[in-house]
Amino acid sequence: MRVRGSLVLGMAVLLAVAPLTAQAATPEVPSVATSNKWDVRQVPAGYRVTLRLDEPVPVRAAMPLLAVNGIPVGVARQSADGRTLTLITSDRTAASAHDVQLVWPGDVSNAGVSARAQAGGPTDAYWLKARKGPLLKEDPGKSGKYKVETSEYNLGDEAVFLPGLGQKSEVLGKVYAPVGAVGQRPLVVFLHGRHESCYGEGVGDKPWPCPKGAKPVPSYRGYDGPAKALASNGYQVVSISSNSINAYDYDASDGGAQARAELILHHLSLWKKWSTAGGGPFGTKYVGKVDLQNVGLMGHSRGGEGVARAAVVNADRGGQYGIRAVLPLAPVDFARSSVPGVAMSVLLPYCDGDVSDLQGQKFYDDTRLSVTGDGAARSTVTVLGANHNFFNTEWTPGQSVAPSADDWGGEGNTAPCSSGYAGRLKAKEQQAVGTAYVAGFFRLQLGHEKQLLPLFDGSDARAASAGKAVVRVVAQAPLASRRDVTAFDKALAKGAVTGKATAAVCIGETGKGACLTTDGSGDAPHWDGAAYVSAAPTLAVTRLSWTGKTGAVRLNLPAAQRDVRRYAALSFRAAPDPASTPTTDLTVRVLDGRGRAAAVPVSAVSDALVRMPGNKSAGLPKNLLRTVRIPLSSLKGVNLRDVRAIELRTDRVAKGAAYVSDLAFSSPGVGSSAPAVTLPKVSVADVTTKEGNKGTNYADFVVRLSRPATRPVTVFAQTTLPYEDVMLVQDVAQAVVFKPGQVRQLVRVPIKSNTRDTFDTKFSLAIAVPKEALLARSFAQGLVLDDDPSPKLILGNLTTTEGKGEVTFPVRLSALSDKHIGFGGVWKDGTAILGPDYRGQYDPPEHTLVGGIESGKLAGELIVQAIDDKVKEPTETFTAVLDEVVGIDGIKLPVTATGTVLDND
Template identity: 70%
Template sequence: MREIGRLRHLSLGMVALLGVGLTTAPFAAAAPPPAPTIAQGNNWDVKPVAAGYQITLRLGAPAPMRASLPLLAVDGEPIGVAKQSTDQRTLTLVSTDPAVLKAKDVKLVWSGDLGKDDRKAESRGAAVGGPNDAYWLKPKLGALLKDDPAKPGKFKVETSEYNLGDEAVFLPGLGQKSEVVGKVYTPVGATGKRPFVLFLHGRHSYCYGGTNEQPEKPWPCTDGAKPVPSYRGYDGAAKALASSGYQVVSISSNAVNAYDGGVYDAGAQARAELILDHLKLWKQWSTAGGGPFGNKYVGKIDLQNIGLMGHSRGGEGVARAAVVNADRGGEFGIRAVLPLAPVDFARSTVPGVAMSVILPYCDGDVSDLQGQKFYDDTRYSVTGDAATRSTVTVLGANHNFFNTEWTPGQSEAPSNDDWGGEGKAAPCDAKYAGRLKAKEQQAVGTAYLSGFFRLHLGNEKQFLPLFDGSDARAASAGRAVVRVVSQAPLATRRDVNRFDSALPKGALTGKASAVVCSGATLKDARAATPTCLTTDGSGDSPHWDSAWFAARTPTMAATRLSWRDKTGVLRVNLPAAQRDVRKFAALSFRTAPDPAGAAKTDLSVRVVDGKGRAVSVPVSKVSDALTRLPGPKTFGLPKNLLRSVRIPVSSLKGIDLKDVRAIELRTDKVAKGTVYLSDLAFSSAGVGVSAPAVKLPRVSASDVKVKEGDKGTQTVDFYVRLHRASTRPVKVYAETNGDLGSTVGDVVRTVVFKPGQVKQKISLPVKSNTRDSYDIQFSLVLSVPHEALLDKSFGHGEVIDDDPTPKLTLGNLTTVEKTGEVGFPMTLSAPSDKYVGVNGQLKDGTAVLKQDYLGYYDEGDPGSRTIDGYVESGQTKGLMLVKIVDDKVKEPAETFTAVVDQADGADIKVPQTLTATITDND
């Protein structure tokens, strides 16, 4: 697991996402008076608020609406997820860490982009391609399919839209009302019940145009602004499917985009609820009729044969919808899920359902390609899972261009190329020869979306080669370079070695070594267990980068094989029951080269039978998995992705396929190297069996609220529960997430339920004290379940401070003219863990501003009458500073006043008027 300080305890900015009962964005009816500023820069400041210290960053131009999480970095260290204002120009988060009071710099960074250099350098030609970039301009290509899934079918397509209103349905996971809007693509003349496919777009701007004034509510659009029609952006794939007899609906989720910055899970649950709400409407319209379509669709839709596509944050939304549907008994037959350039913030699994994850190599938004974890985490999560799954990596594709409404020159609202590089040197630059143009990328999307759903909903097996790892191509995908990794269904697969645990004794000979690794280590960081690689944190390792809501949950384990000469052999012996491999089509495994190793590497795969006869196949002959992916070692490139080595069993001539005794990976091709290995298996392509996983137990975390107490140690007791006992052991990872400060103990735990167990307790210690402190809100996050589904995966915790607020006493000031810097005294009745601040105005008496005194904090503006003061955490004394002007004129004592009209963190009545008396010393 990656050891990254930024991920260990996210600040209360994250707690605002994860907080107990907090589901809405912060739109209060009446704004309080401004808090005093206690740290600031040109475009940022830090102020005390009820929950801690609010850090605010103001941008000169609106920040993009991205799928990735917006983070605030204080002095270069990301400290948490920020909330964005509705005009995207202001970002805020709240932390209880007093270190932010000493901030020197605050910047906006994005999850997945951490460590990435400024792409403007790329557009200036500063970046150069890696040593293997040329290969990817003329790579090995698979055979063309005879039938193209993007080719229009026999049905004409009728389109229509429905709009039930901007606030037509309440989404509990959002705490807000959402629009119910969709575009319908119908095959004209198709008879009987048709498979149903629903598309969900991702996080993008939700309103455009208008007055640009910040509204009180971000949704619905106001002041002349119009909704961004993101749901209309998938016409190509939708029409291809509809023309082949599939009923397609693409729905709008602008309200979720408007509010998901204030939701504990960034909107995944709300998106799932929105999908299921639309499906319930279509259930009514296709059975009883009514609504906007009358009886048009009665008897025409098969809601037991459903596919879901989700783009961007919509990808996590459709994955969550499949799980929630199963949690609720499988009302709808969701049988195929396609996350497109998705986020995976919480490390969920999607067992039982056919899945393909599309990963655009030049994704400039979800640039760490975190959707890879949907595949990695689900592969072996449930015993007997009969579904098939795959990843589809598309070189030259960015995040946005799959949706025409997110594509410049095609969209109604403003849009952009999310990668951003305008040069031609690096492989994701707009002018690079391997970068796909928008229409080329959309053609790829159409081919794979249409092919996937036609395969799994229509059993059109002619499209299976697009997803089985054989790298077959669709003519409509043009010159796109696509690499597919597939896990065949259990019925046609024999797992030989997953390479996720230590090798048996004697498996290695020669000058070779192997270690099981997981995660990535930042440069100069220490790792408690072997990590797979060292990185700069730029999102270049999708298998091993940490997730944001499950930061310390282990990532996929693999074997790292290293060798120093050509004598190394890793031998996997097959037990007697596995030696007959005649029924399988291929021997396959996943591999990738070590990014720190030589530019070129290779292995031989040697298959040995019972009589010692063998066939040896160089990896480079059948796969480019050990050819580095393109890109310079910057901008999050090149990606370190495991790819398929697939050797047809039919090519293993001269050995007895009824009696295969061993598979050897030999280092006889190059003298030195390191590679990663995973998922060695014999398999044949198959569609598998896909259905909601309703028979699995469901695992949930409780909510808990406790008082801090005055003495000793209290506990916060979370309960992790299964909704019923399981006959198999159930495992789930649990970790705390939020700003625990020094009060609440941290936990990272693997929770195992033995057969028959249904409840486990996780206790966190709470240090009691008698000092006034902030209430602490945090979460217990469950992730990557085994033999179960995630039901309520976020347990919300709150520790309520029960100590009295100390009283603050302000005093008058008597000073001598020559004193210079001096202050009105501030005294607390007891130390507090809070920052205590006051704010007020200076008023002249016989002493005059600038002539006799100055406001201390406003030397650049000597005419300012603002006065601030504070008492630091743990202290009882503070000052409201001013400066006394020392002149040479003999004069009587003079006075001025300070009117304190605001105070934070203490018990005090305001306004109060304080008097300063200056005694002449001339």
């Protein structure tokens, strides 16, 4: 019996390549390094590294990486079945690979053994008893005056098509409503992150909807704590499901961010209808009860990037919904999108074993100064001892209905994140912290409950329900209550540095001028490259180093900025250089016009210059800038009407080094927050071009502004090369600058022309890290059309003799092709009978015929074997009939050839 599809199966066996489709075809060249699990092949852009797994790649928020000889070389793309990972790298060490493995950013899964067994870090003891701020009088983690009613709505597993995904998604949500609350209530939408979509028996090739015998993982039900805390205080909360996106986002060009944004906006459109006209599952129950002009979004894991994208898309579409507050929780930030205009707090779990590089830090870094006049408040909340999963009870062992795990993993009591370590939070302790900060943030920003402001202004106040948790908050006060002195991102004025000290601006973690050199383990959240725009500039700070107690950096204030009486504090961000001592110190000295000064040691007000816990293993300690906050009321004797200078002095420690950033005077404030609809929008359009026959062609991407701007607008553009075929496309990474009045720029991507037939090539261009603009369409698709004719397939007759063994029909192409050419069909008996007289490639004999020609070769193979016998008989014949050909267009089928078997008896 012949099974249709055996062509693909047979070619996979014959050539050991992926199925022969335009999407999976790869110009085949000899391996430069190989094993039974992986291989490395040279291609024009470098090396293609492929790893084959026994089991599908785990479903995690982070992007999978491939490591060659233990060193990560790039983000890998996974196949539909999750068992093959591929990437292109220019790293020449790939040519001498002796090992290829799947790893993850800040990999603690592979480093888990050493992480659990390591000795304590030099400052671990300090962090077990670290300073804690005063308790708030009101605890946002506690229930309020309203009873909470819960319900669910389910419009189907495939109820809405998501353009960012190309698939249909479920529309399913859990509602938390305050019973008896009068009038329109602020709406908070929760979105879970990337987790398994289904569990149980029967999970198969189609990941969504769940097959018979399997059940959906109810991730959306995992945030009861913060949802009920908010609802009991009068807020409407909806937690929505995104299992469909989790099932299919492996193939999305942006990791699913746009699809998640579209899903959120679709739910908001439903609530607009249900809260005005009524209908749907609730009738008139919520008519007049939901304020869609006062909306907050919380997104966990990949949901964090999803809610950030939703706020931006909403603004791009005119701000139909009043999205005023966004809380990314343990988020990914693959594409470096800023979120201007909207209040934001990023929650970073220090022991995150999934998004281990804490890439969500860049939401804060990239947004804080991205737009002139932005009045929103921002903060980061770093929670020591917290992992990635336990914020969701449905991802927590002992609480979830589906299988779940501690993403940091491992037992032990010595490493700062191991489950038995004294500083590690238990699941319920971590969930209590999450409840306090999630509920507190939205009550502050949507309800303007200012009594909760100290939880987010960097003053280290804390909620009693957060228990023993050590939390560090970095805050950017809103512009109305802040005066920036310097971001420390540019060279200091001549003469500003004196004594035995030096100061230089640094950026990134590699190359000239890098801030620090790391092992790629995710210990530099400010400076690690992002998945889709790895070359985009990261945070620029000043590295101050000194070899004596006489060093100083002096910043003189201009006359218009010397009166600082209206502000409450002087603050900046700081962190110790990991190459220096574990604990260092500086003195902040403030001088007035009469020469009177007040000096405050950093160590007296902050532990920002104490290295964070860990001992250079498993991505720890993290190098994170933290807050140094000096109340102006403590500057006794200084005339705050006439502050002339601020000094950072090295008189505390004889030798050291530290990073400093964002020096400002400020007062706590809620700020003003609204969709940034007035900003110019920057977009990139798809492009299609022909390959060309010689020299270099170009794919010209048009990057546009929605209107001329009065200030320069910048954005960073970078190509994401195709994983299957980089024969044509060359990588591009560049800044795009719009001068005032300009609205159109080109990003030219070189295309290497040739005269060989190949598949059309798809690739992406991402734009990121905008300045003075809002990202509208941030990903564009490039398509390079092959313009060369397909070669002809020439199949010749074969004459062979009994007993000669395997021989091949002469099969060749009229010209070289970069495609794998596969063909299939049947053996048709003549006087020769399949089995007794001849045999195809397969055993037991069957009439299936499979053959092929490797890319870059003219000749191929169609194998047959004439069976030897001891019977004298006449010459016999049979026929090869090709009725399937992959890789050649316009071929007339069938193609036949005759096989002749000569008797040797």
